Every structure is written in C-alpha cells, then in structure tokens.
Amino acid sequence: MSIRRLPEHLVNRIAAGEVVERPASALKELVENAIDAGARDISVRLAGGGVDGIEVIDDGCGMSRGEIALAVERHATSKLPDDAIEAVQTLGFRGEALPSIASVARVTIESRVRGEEGWRLEIDNGATAGEGPAAIPPGTRVRVAGLFEKVPARRKFLRSARSEYAACVDVVRRLAMARPDIAFTLEHDGRRSLSVQRDEGRPARVAALTDRMLIENSVAIDFAREGILLGGVAGLPTFNRGVADHQYLFVNGRPVKDRLLMGAIRGAYAEMLARDRHAVVALFLEVPADMVDVNVHPAKTEVRFRDPGLVRGLIVSGLRRALDEAGHRSVQRPSEAALGAWRSSPLPFSGEGWERGLSAGAQPGEASSTSIPSHEWDGREYLAAVQDRHPTFLTQPPLGRAEAAAQPVPETASHPLGVARGQIARTYIVAEAEDGLVIVDQHAAHERLVLERMRRALSDGGVRSQALLLPEVVELEETACDRLEARAAELAELGLELERFGARAMLVRAVPALLGQGEVQGLVTDLADEIAAYDEALSLKERLDHVAATMACHGSVRAGRILSVTEMNALLREMEVTPHSGQCNHGRPTWVKLAHGDIEKLFGRK
Incomplete structure (x- = not known):
C-alpha cells in the first residue's frame, strides 16, 4: 500500500x-x-x-x-x-x-x-x-x-x-x-x-472534597529540599481506607497519577499501616520547570523527574517527619452521644464468696451515706444501694477473668493447636500443645473463620441477615452511594440490606447475622471502596469474595477484646477444622508455634 x-x-x-x-x-x-x-x-x-x-x-x-x-x-x-x-x-x-x-x-x-x-x-x-x-x-x-x-x-x-x-x-x-x-x-x-468556595485554605479544601473528618485527623506537610517544595495534608495512620484511591498527587498544580510518587507514599507509611490499608493524603510538589518533564503522556497525567531519587526521598522524609511530630495522636474519639449509646449488663448474682467480697469491699463513706446500717449489710444490699445512687458504678467485668474450672482441663495431645492457657496484650492467645507453645492472633484467626462461614452460607443459598433495631444512616460521597445502590442485590445475598437515603447517604436495615453488632459505618465505607476498586474487572463470584472478606474483617473479634478461656478454646477448635485457617484474609499468619526444642534453646538447655 x-x-x-x-x-x-x-x-x-x-x-x-x-x-x-x-x-x-x-x-x-x-x-x-x-x-x-x-x-x-x-x-x-x-x-x-x-x-x-x-x-x-x-x-x-x-x-x-x-x-x-x-x-x-x-x-x-x-x-x-x-x-x-x-x-x-x-x-x-x-x-x-x-x-x-x-x-x-x-x-x-x-x-x-x-x-x-x-x-x-x-x-x-x-x-x-x-x-x-x-x-x-x-x-x-x-x-x-x-x-x-x-x-x-x-x-x-x-x-x-x-x-x-x-x-x-x-x-x-x-x-x-x-x-x-x-x-x-x-x-x-x-x-x-x-x-x-474560593480562598478557604488548602486543608479545608482537601477535607471538603474527601472526608470532613480529615481536617481533625491529619497533619500538615511543609518540607523543602534543594529547591523542591512539598506541602499538603497527610492523614494519621489510623485514619486509613481500604483502597488507595484517596491519595491525591499534584506537581506544579497539575493532578498526576505517578507510580514513583505512589510508591513513596507507601514507603513513608511502611510499618504504620497494615498491608491492606492505605493512607489518605493530598501532596503538592512544587518543582523547578527544568527538573520535571510534564509532556510524557498525552493527557499529562504522568510526569518524569530529572532526579527521581531526590523526589522520592523528599516525600518519604517529609511525610515521616510530619507523622513523627504528630506523636501519639490517633483518630479522634467518637462523640459523647455515640459513647453514651453503649450499654452494659449488671454483674451476675452467683456465689456466696462473690457477695462476701462485695460486702468486705464496702467503703465507710458509702455506708454512712445510706439509710441501711453497715452491720446489717450483705452483698446484695450493698450492690442494690450503690447501684441506686450510681447506676453505672458496677458493671460486668471483662470476660477474661480468673474462672473456677467447671470441667477437667482438656488433654493437649488430642488438639493440634493445644489448649488455651491465657491471653497476652488482649490480642494473642497462648495455648499449650503437645509439641510446643502456640501463639494465635485472635483477630486474624477469627477473620478467616468468619470468611469461611460466609462462603459456606453463600454456597448453601445465602447468608442470614439480622435486622437492626434502628436502621443506621451512613453518609458517603454520591458516587459511592451509586456504586452501593447498583450492587444492593448482591450485598443482600451476603446479608447486608441497604437502600438509598438521599443523594449522599445509605440506610442500613440489616447486617449479616455472622457479624453480630459490628461497626456499620466502617463496614459500608470500606465496601464502597472495594466495589470502586474491583467492580469492573472481576466476575460476580470474585466480587462476592472481595466483599465477603471485607465484611469478615469488620465482623471478627478485634484485638483488645478480653476473651474467656472457653471462648479461646472454641476459637482454637474451629481453626483446626476450617480450611485455610493458617492465614488471614490478607495473607498474614494467624498462628505461630515454638517447639519445645526452641524454648529450651532460649533458656540455654540445649
């Protein structure tokens, strides 16, 4: 031709x-x-x-x-x-x-x-x-x-x-x-x-366009090196999202999507975020014109730097310095109204020794301020008198307290993951097995168990839902609401019942029964992020797997919860019969074992 x-x-x-x-x-x-x-x-x-x-x-x-x-x-x-x-x-x-x-x-x-x-x-x-x-x-x-x-x-x-x-x-x-x-x-x-509106300031503008809570849960970036200026807003590590689409990068006022810059952000937040979580940041680079080429892409969404190492180091150093200066700051506590919504059950009336302990623990000041003479008190009267005056003074203690053994301690030989002996840092279960010491991450382990339960329920016809006594309203971006609304039928198969509630909110009427009373706000927000990231590229089954994994994470036993010995053993037994329970939904190990020989080496016995 x-x-x-x-x-x-x-x-x-x-x-x-x-x-x-x-x-x-x-x-x-x-x-x-x-x-x-x-x-x-x-x-x-x-x-x-x-x-x-x-x-x-x-x-x-x-x-x-x-x-x-x-x-x-x-x-x-x-x-x-x-x-x-x-x-x-x-x-x-x-x-x-x-x-x-x-x-x-x-x-x-x-x-x-x-x-x-x-x-x-x-x-x-x-x-x-x-x-x-x-x-x-x-x-x-x-x-x-x-x-x-x-x-x-x-x-x-x-x-x-x-x-x-x-x-x-x-x-x-x-x-x-x-x-x-x-x-x-x-x-x-x-x-x-x-x-x-115009002239509202960079932090306020970023918060208005992303999440209004960001302004309270972020640090300002102001860093310079060799003529390059770095400014912007960086969310605290605990203020994170499920996907990386809340990271905004600008070079000389031009929005870009650059792998080098995204990698620098991941490096700066390394060791502060789980691998499946992503920071919320908006970074603004001001680079001399002779140090950057903006003409490497027809739509100018990518740039090329004369010294990529300098730019990457600048971003990592600037972010880490700002986050270090934040000290012990974390995501702000919820409002007093939200905290007041929590309820606790009274202590059970069981055991004469427990009642005697209450009576022995009565303070003289408390006794003299009631109409009941102290020499006539028993445990029940003390409890009733104090609770009348201070309804929240006595509440149910943590479940991980010392318990009288109702049954003989199980033999370790019959259980590959051993028998629970205690809990460390409210996060790790310590169990004694026949061949060593087993340490289990309770959140990671339960996350996998919940996911496998949801998969089995899906294969059996659907996940049972649990209606909320009061439907909860979750505010989101309009596009996020659109994505959730379009997938409402698929989410219903997983037990999550949603409906549109105006342009920028979703109404949650029911949650999967497997999850119990979890954090609905965080669950729905992360689901919207997951759908945005994977909706177009995955099949229905793959999408359901991603959504189920996100739900399982929010419905699992959290680190920081004290478990009773019975609960710990039940978790171990279920792990032993659940496929893939050796790793959580994000690839992290759920348990590790120290063999007897390893322990003896630690103490110089071998």
Whole structure:
C-alpha cells in the first residue's frame, strides 16, 4: 500500500483519540482551559454522566471573535508564549483539545472579553454550523453535546452513565483540590453534587472534597529540599481506607497519577499501616520547570523527574517527619452521644464468696451515706444501694477473668493447636500443645473463620441477615452511594440490606447475622471502596469474595477484646477444622508455634 496524506476530518478524529477518551477527558481539558484563563468561579453542568452534555462556565479573561475562530484550529494556543515547550507553566499547551472535541461532538463556544461584545461559534462534528453575537457576562461558556454520536465505534465502549459521571466527579475534585483560590460547582441532571468556595485554605479544601473528618485527623506537610517544595495534608495512620484511591498527587498544580510518587507514599507509611490499608493524603510538589518533564503522556497525567531519587526521598522524609511530630495522636474519639449509646449488663448474682467480697469491699463513706446500717449489710444490699445512687458504678467485668474450672482441663495431645492457657496484650492467645507453645492472633484467626462461614452460607443459598433495631444512616460521597445502590442485590445475598437515603447517604436495615453488632459505618465505607476498586474487572463470584472478606474483617473479634478461656478454646477448635485457617484474609499468619526444642534453646538447655 502506497503512502497517502490523510483527510483533515480523519486527522482530527485521530487527534481526538489521544485527548478525548471519554466525557471526563473532555471535561478535564475544558476546566483546565478555564483555570488557565484566570477564572475565579467555574461552574460545571453534566447531563447523562457527561455523555449527553457537558457545560463549563467561567469568569476568566474571555476570547474575542477572532480568538474564538483561532481556538478551534489545530495547534493554536495561548498557553505557550515562546518555543520553550519544556518550560510550560500552564496546565497544558496542546492545540488539539478544542478542535479534537469539536471533531467528535456538537460544540458551542460563547465568550466575551470585558469591555467588548460577546460572540458565539457552533461546530458540529468538525464543521462550522453557525456563529453570531452572544449575550453573556465576561468569561467563556462551552457546551458539548452528543459526544461520539457519529463515531459509534467509540461510543459503544463508553461505560454506563453512572460510571462516566463518577469519572467526571473525580476530575473536578482533583482540579478543585489543586486550586483552593477558585470556587467550583458541579451539577448533574439539574442537581448540585459538589460545591466549594474560593480562598478557604488548602486543608479545608482537601477535607471538603474527601472526608470532613480529615481536617481533625491529619497533619500538615511543609518540607523543602534543594529547591523542591512539598506541602499538603497527610492523614494519621489510623485514619486509613481500604483502597488507595484517596491519595491525591499534584506537581506544579497539575493532578498526576505517578507510580514513583505512589510508591513513596507507601514507603513513608511502611510499618504504620497494615498491608491492606492505605493512607489518605493530598501532596503538592512544587518543582523547578527544568527538573520535571510534564509532556510524557498525552493527557499529562504522568510526569518524569530529572532526579527521581531526590523526589522520592523528599516525600518519604517529609511525610515521616510530619507523622513523627504528630506523636501519639490517633483518630479522634467518637462523640459523647455515640459513647453514651453503649450499654452494659449488671454483674451476675452467683456465689456466696462473690457477695462476701462485695460486702468486705464496702467503703465507710458509702455506708454512712445510706439509710441501711453497715452491720446489717450483705452483698446484695450493698450492690442494690450503690447501684441506686450510681447506676453505672458496677458493671460486668471483662470476660477474661480468673474462672473456677467447671470441667477437667482438656488433654493437649488430642488438639493440634493445644489448649488455651491465657491471653497476652488482649490480642494473642497462648495455648499449650503437645509439641510446643502456640501463639494465635485472635483477630486474624477469627477473620478467616468468619470468611469461611460466609462462603459456606453463600454456597448453601445465602447468608442470614439480622435486622437492626434502628436502621443506621451512613453518609458517603454520591458516587459511592451509586456504586452501593447498583450492587444492593448482591450485598443482600451476603446479608447486608441497604437502600438509598438521599443523594449522599445509605440506610442500613440489616447486617449479616455472622457479624453480630459490628461497626456499620466502617463496614459500608470500606465496601464502597472495594466495589470502586474491583467492580469492573472481576466476575460476580470474585466480587462476592472481595466483599465477603471485607465484611469478615469488620465482623471478627478485634484485638483488645478480653476473651474467656472457653471462648479461646472454641476459637482454637474451629481453626483446626476450617480450611485455610493458617492465614488471614490478607495473607498474614494467624498462628505461630515454638517447639519445645526452641524454648529450651532460649533458656540455654540445649
């Protein structure tokens, strides 16, 4: 086949393929244009997830009649004042954005420079469809409709309107996070879903766009080295998420997704986070233009540094220094109202010795303040008198207390994991086996057991649910609610009954009976993260496995809970008959054993 010159309309469509992959790609280019035009207020309106319509309105410098016509020509730009491509300071200089979008959609551009009349230009899939005066305030309005209508091969690869909308929200969120000096609003099908005011400060802007609790559970980053500045907000290690999509990275004000930077964040939080948990951070790097190349990706979502080691070390050192200065800080305690919702049962009335102990423990001050003479008291009267005056003074003690043996101690020979002898640090069960000492991580072990129970229940027709006495409302981002709502039927198979409760909340009516009364808020939040990360790539069975694993983690016995000897032995016995119980759902070991020979070596006996 001989070489030929491609027609103009095909050249434009090829260029569009580099820049316009989906509605979010077009939206990113339009909003970046508004930012570079010096806008202070940017308004975005979407229809059908951006597939049916995109509108971006700004109050920037605007364009004259001649500039509008030039803006839709290829390789025409105002963002590159000279030929130094490597020194570009704006969000982009490519001339393909507007003409490429106009080649695969119907585009209307209206703009007005202050002190001049406005002008309108309409383009229909690469051909001029009309122009004329426009009555608009100073600034620019760009409407995009019918994206890929005349390119069905491209349109059929678009995802659902809900998925495309989620991608558009992510684009606006990242750009709004980078510029706290600009006000942003986002409306979808006539309903406002995002709104932030200008000049609210970087920490407040990041918290408003991610999680409003972040501002109380984060540290500020302010670090510099060899001309590179690092700023931003880093969540405390205990304020983490189930997936890494809450890590926002910016280089010279440009949102990027860079493997080097993501790896640096993981390195900084190493030894402070479990392998299945991810930090919540927003990092802003200011790098001299000659030290970074932003032109390595058509959409400029990746960058290349002249000295990658310096940048990585800067991020690791800056994050660790900030986290070290946070000291013993952890996620803030829940509100007093939430703490007051806990209830405890009274002590059981069993055993004369226990009652005598109560009587012997009575304080003189307490006895003189009641109408019952102290010499007439017994244990029951003391308990009743104190509880009348202080209802919460005496509550049920921890279950891991000393107990009288009701049955002979089991023989260790019949149990591979031995017999429980005690608990260390409220986290590890110590058991004596015939051939050594077994130490079990109670949370990791029970997590695996709960997951295997849920898998068996699924294979038998579904997990039984337990209705909540009072349905619980969980507030989430709108896109997270959309994902949960779309998977409500699958979650119901696992015993979790959800329904939509407004634009940004889900109502939890029932939880899996296997989990008991767990933390519903954390469970639903992590499930939304899991679905966002794995929903599109996995089969139904794989998705259910991921969701079941997340539920099992939230429903398992937590580290810090004191267990009775009976509970410890029951956990060991179930581990012995459960497949894969040697490791938890995240690959960590659930138990380790010190053989007798190993113990003897520790004491110099061998």
